[in-house]
Amino acid sequence: MTQDEAILLLEYVVAACPAQRIGEFTPDVWGELFAPYSLDEARTAVLTVAARQPFVAPADVITEIKARREERIELAHVVYDGNPLETGAQSAASRRALIAAAADGLLPPRTPAAALGTADRLALPPGEPGPYTNRVAAARAAVGQGIPTTREGVVNPRAIPCRICQALPGTSCEVRGRRMRDVHPARLDDAKRRAAGLPPVDPDEARAAEDRIRAATAALAAQAVTTEES
Structure with missing residues (x-):
């Protein structure tokens, strides 16, 4: 004032x-x-x-x-998932900025993620077209911080969405409504591919590969049972 x-x-x-x-x-x-x-x-x-x-x-x-x-x-139930590339001081500054934004009324009231279904967690407020324009991005931009983005040669799994739990960029992976300390292995693999300049994994090919692995495992198990019976 x-x-x-x-x-x-x-x-x-x-x-x-x-x-x-x-x-x-x-x-x-x-x-x-x-x-x-x-x-x-x-x-x-x-x-x-x-x-x-x-x-x-x-x-x-x-x-x-x-x-x-x-x-x-x-x-506002402020949650800051952090950025692996940040220092401790930068992470603390980002969290303080989010709390200040909530106090100023820039972050409207919301239900904690653990109490919501997957579809509710993925939904953005009206008028917000994507994860890079949501209210958290706006609040962090006020202190020169942004939602984590990918950089060439740098593996940052939280900079990309997770194809397993559908977590948005800048947020942690979840299992049964609880945030994970680490990310899903598939998300880490996708981040490594992007950092190496490789195309993303085709979901259909990934599922086909998983099916082949399961079929091969089942065949080995059946062969082992047959051998024991003999």
């Missing part, structure tokens, strides 16, 4: 509480106290405080602002 916005906020306070005294240096003090917050959230907090008491103290307004910010963070 700027000093001019602090003056506007005080005018709002006087309108809500006509009996409240405003001194010569009150705008200066309020400008310093409310510098970390936006005018809109401070004005909303003033209305809430003024509705329950005759005078509006800065401490009461700030307490109300913090309570609403914590509430938005809790409802």
Whole structure:
């Protein structure tokens, strides 16, 4: 909040509480106290405080602002899966940016992924065409971070979607609704192929190869049983 916005906020306070005294240096003090917050959230907090008491103290307004910010963070269920290429400091900065975005109301309330079905987890909000334009990408872009992308010669499995659990780029693989510490082997293989400049695996060919392996295994098992019976 700027000093001019602090003056506007005080005018709002006087309108809500006509009996409240405003001194010569009150705008200066309020400008310093409310510098970390936006005018809109401070004005909303003033209305809430003024509705329950005759005078509006800065401490009461700030307490109300913090309570609403914590509430938005809790409802957003912020989850940052991380990027293997980030340093610890970069990962911490990205998580702080997401939490700040949630507190500012940039990340709307959502249900935790573990409580959703696969189709719900994959669905994007209306108007968002793909994973690289979702709300998390927008929030991380504000601090110079982006959804992990592939780079030539670098194996980063989280930069590509998983063909096993359908996890989107930048998110962890899941098994029965729980996030995995590592990714599915098939996703890692796909990332290695992309880093080496090779085309992605054809799903039909992959399934055919798996069928051949299962058939060969079954044949060996049957042969072993026949040999034991002999």
